[in-house]
Structure formats: structure tokens, C-alpha cells
Amino acid sequence: MSFKKILLSGARGRMGQAIKSIAEDHQCEISYPVDLGDNPQEFMGDCDVVIDFSLRDATLPLAKVAAEYHKPMVIGTTGHEKQVREEIVTLTQKIPVVWAGNFSTGVNLLFYLTEQASRVLDATSDFDPEVIEMHHRLKKDAPSGTADRLLEILKESRGLDDTNLCHGREGMVGERPRKEIGSHALRGGDVVGEHTVMFAGIGERIELTHRATDRIIFAAGALRASKWVIDKAPGLYSMQDVLGLTS
């Protein structure tokens, strides 16, 4: 089997290093590792697929070049502004893109289970959903991309929007509004990533938790996605599409 040639942006970062360390096991070759200061356009013509785990400001310029060269893309970078997200989504009319705030199999199962739980519990509407996440002290954005996706699932399920989100609480905030969805970001130490979706009812509480202990799980997922996306039609795909996890 021939190895897929990957252009990896953010190659010197934590995720970049993790991807490089296991690429060969996944029949992939990091042919073009690029980082801050490099010009990815030089190598774009010769790669099979582009993987981005860099900084939020770097994704859109990279995606524009990938679209120009009709190269499929896997985006793992998080924290993009809404307008930037929309511009990147527009580019998926030209190229296939797997975009996931979290590439681990376990977290994508958590997304699936949250959808299912939400569907059942929203029918009673007596359960208060809260999302809690914790990451290492060096993480720059909050809430995490994964927490954002969990909040989206909860919003969609309840027909709510961003005005119903409450990021942290302080002072005399009053009673919890019925339609509120709470979101809490904890930071410290070397925590790779932990997410809990809590549905708090009267007399009972359900908690769905995922704990990542090694970022190799994200690297493996991104490499799996990069092989999957190569022959796909232009469009926006999720890791749940890659794993065949659809509700």
C-alpha cells in the first residue's frame, strides 16, 4: 500500500509531534511538516492531504491555498471566530474537509450519547444541562472546541441559541433559568482533556464523562480522517461521519 503524503501545519507543536510519531503506523508520511514562518504553498501541489493543528489565525489562509490546489483537508485547530468559520465552510464547496473539535473515538461517542440522552431527557424538560471541561494550563481558547460542540448539540436538541448559554457564574445570578445551558472551563496542570455533560434532575442526575489521558488519540483520529477524506466529494464532514456514527 502506498503511503499518503501529508502536509502538516503546526508540525512543531504538541499535536504536530504526536501526529509525526505515529504517522507511519497509519500508512502516512509527513512529507511536508510546516510551521510558523514556512510557506505551505511551496509544497501544496505535491501532497495528498493537508492536516491543520496550528493556531486559529493560520487555518483560513491555509484552507484558501488547499482549495486553490483542490487538496482535501483535516482541520483540528480550534477557537476560530464565527466569521472565519463561515469563510472556511464556504471553501468546502470546493474541497472535502473533515473538521472536528475533537478527533478521539471516545469523544465522538460522547457526542452521539449526548444527542441520544438529550432527545430522551428533553421530552421531560425537567433536566438541567451543564457542560464542564478541564484542560492543561497552556490551552489558549475557552471553552474547548469539544465543549462548543457539546453545547451545540444541547442547543439544537432544545431549540435554543447562544443567548441561552451561561459561561460560568459569579455573584447574585439568581435562580437558574429553565432554558439555561451552563458551561464551565477549568484550567490547570497537564490535563490532556476532560469533558462532562451533566443532566441534573430532581432526585437524580446523569453524567456522561470522557477523559483523555494521552493526545495520541487525537493524532490517530486525525490520521484516520486524512485517509478517509482523500476520495470524498467536496463538503464539510465530521469525525462522526468518518466513524460512521450517525444518530
Ligand code: NAD
Ligand atoms: P501548540 O501550541 O503546541 O502548537 C501549535 C503549533 O502551531 C506551534 O508549533 C506553532 O508554532 C504553530 N503555528 C503558529 N502559527 C502558525 C502558522 N501561521 N502556520 C503554521 N503553524 C503555526 O498547540 P497544540 O496543543 O498542538 O494544539 C494545536 C491546535 O489544535 C489548538 O487549536 C488546539 O486547541 C487544537 N487541538 C485540537 C484537537 C482535536 O482533536 N481537534 C486536539 C488537541 C488540540
